[in-house]
Amino acid sequence: MYKYFLLSFFIISSCVSQSKIKLDKTSLIWNKAEHSAFTTLVSHNGYLYCAFREGTSHHSYDGGIRIIKSKDTQNWEDVAFISIPQEDLRDPKFIINNNDLNLIFVSRTETEHFSYSYSYSTENGEEWSQENRELGTWRWNATEFNGKIYSVGYSSNDKQGRIYSTKTGDSWQPIKNNFFPDIASYPNETALFFSSDRTSYAFVRQDKKSKSALIGTSSPPYQDWTWKDLNTRIGSPSGILLNDSLILACVRLYFPVRTSLVWIDPIKGTLKEDTVLPSGGDTGYASIVSFKNKYYVSYHSSKNAERKSSIYLTEFTINVDGEN
Numbered sequence: 001m002y003k004y005f006l007l008s009f010f011i012i013s014s015c016v017s018q019s020k021i022k023l024d025k026t027s028l029i030w031n032k033a034e035h036s037a038f039t040t041l042v043s044h045n046g047y048l049y050c051a052f053r054e055g056t057s058h059h060s061y062d063g064g065i066r067i068i069k070s071k072d073t074q075n076w077e078d079v080a081f082i083s084i085p086q087e088d089l090r091d092p093k094f095i096i097n098n099n100d101l102n103l104i105f106v107s108r109t110e111t112e113h114f115s116y117s118y119s120y121s122t123e124n125g126e127e128w129s130q131e132n133r134e135l136g137t138w139r140w141n142a143t144e145f146n147g148k149i150y151s152v153g154y155s156s157n158d159k160q161g162r163i164y165s166t167k168t169g170d171s172w173q174p175i176k177n178n179f180f181p182d183i184a185s186y187p188n189e190t191a192l193f194f195s196s197d198r199t200s201y202a203f204v205r206q207d208k209k210s211k212s213a214l215i216g217t218s219s220p221p222y223q224d225w226t227w228k229d230l231n232t233r234i235g236s237p238s239g240i241l242l243n244d245s246l247i248l249a250c251v252r253l254y255f256p257v258r259t260s261l262v263w264i265d266p267i268k269g270t271l272k273e274d275t276v277l278p279s280g281g282d283t284g285y286a287s288i289v290s291f292k293n294k295y296y297v298s299y300h301s302s303k304n305a306e307r308k309s310s311i312y313l314t315e316f317t318i319n320v321d322g323e324n
Contacts, residue, residue, distance in 0.1 A: 021274045022317040024315040026277070028310055035057050037300040038236075039286065040092050049079075051066065073313060087107040091106050102120065136156045136157040140153070140190065143191070145194040151163075151165075152190035152192060176223055186207045191237040200219070213229075215227070215264060215271075217267075234253060237249060251284065278312070279301040283309075
């Protein structure tokens with residue numbers, strides 16, 4: 001199996017166009033729980049913070065949010081664990097808004113089949129307090145822009161897609177209903193990006209029909225969206241916008257399953273795989289951040305000797321010269 005993985009890694013890496021990414025090193029940073037997954041990274045007050053879900057399995061109903069931090073990306077300190085009785089906490093996302101560190105995540109219950117969206121805040125990175133809890137929403141991921149936080153809800157009351165915004169995290173307001181273009185394609189996880197001219201891009205996962213991801217484009221007040229099919233199936237969309245023109249995303253790709261850094265041109269509507277991270281099995285849910293003048297991406301993978309979903313951190317270099 002290991003030989004097959006190495007062969008697959010070599011074939012995938014050889015088939016992509018000239019790489020603009022150089023992987024410098026990858027480290028295992030956490031694997032103390034039976035299952036660790038769904039990462040988020042943020043640089044704050046000289047530390048690199050990483051949060052993720054811990055549970056007994058990918059689909060178990062006992063998840064909590066672990067928060068760790070590091071000054072040098074090598075030595076990690078356990079600083080907090082958020083859990084709520086009878087709820088499965090998932091998909092954390094760090095947001096810095098007005099220099100304050102915030103965390104959003106979602107939860108579900110096994111018995112009532114309820115879903116909730118949460119907002120938490122902290123003053124010291126260790127003690128976290130609840131700012132908002134909302135029933136019937138599933139706000140996945142979030143992006144700060146011009147003093148506001150934006151998030152797309154799906155599932156429960158938001159099955160047709162809904163864009164929310166908030167200034168402080170304690171009260172979210174819907175700004176766009178019926179956001180998804182085709183509900184039959186089961187659009188769900190969505191990452192939002194904003195350029196300096198206030199253009200917004202939406203990177204949307206879809207899991208039915210063609211299962212191809214979408215890239216959407218809109219201008220304020222973000223009511224009218226133009227959609228393009230990226231002709232690629234992805235999972236766990238995330239990334240950063242570079243030079244107001246290209247999205248460097250990190251996603252789960254399929255056949256074989258792996259976590260990869262990809263380039264998205266939202267104007268052309270193209271997605272090109274650049275570099276495969278050391279990954280496989282249960283993998284994905286990455287987060288990219290710049291920390292102390294270097295780029296890092298966190299993600300989870302079960303492609304290891306223990307076959308245990310664990311948290312990894314890769315340092316990498318970007319060269320964006322030339323045509324994508």
